[in-house]
Amino acid sequence: MRIFGVLLVLLFLLLQYQLWVGDGSLAEVWRLGQAVERQRAENRQLRERNQALDAEVRDLKQGLEAVEERARTELGMIRRDELFYQVVEPAADGGGD
Template structure:
């Protein structure tokens, strides 16, 4: 009788609700969540640094204006690089003249 009770308790420990198998699955999920949290924390830190840079520095705003909006300073010349799109791989025969900035008042 004692042996049967022991076997029943062991079965519940290994395969029942809240048993070893479920505990191991939870440990794996917790570890996966920790890795995801670390990845998201790094992303948040990078975004926070970028926000601080944009708030405090003129260089970051200038860089964004140049790369995302295509803006240039007075006296600069803008050049556009066109990638080849011909099916035979030949470079395009398009020439782009420099764009002079408009005078500012």
């Protein structure tokens, strides 16, 4: 009977080891859960970026307004019939009379 009790204790310890340290342990499950959450957050960010890019592509395909806006802001372009005014602020070094 004593050997049976020792075997039961050893079996219990073996099961506890697998629960806490072995394959499929609680620590591994927790680590994998954290990895899944990080991946979901990254997927959300990428989905938002893709939606913004998709909207920009649709704007560029639909008309010239988006192309014109981009040319004005990024390249500083103006139309032929427009006048360009550049306002220059005086230097802030206080060296004027």
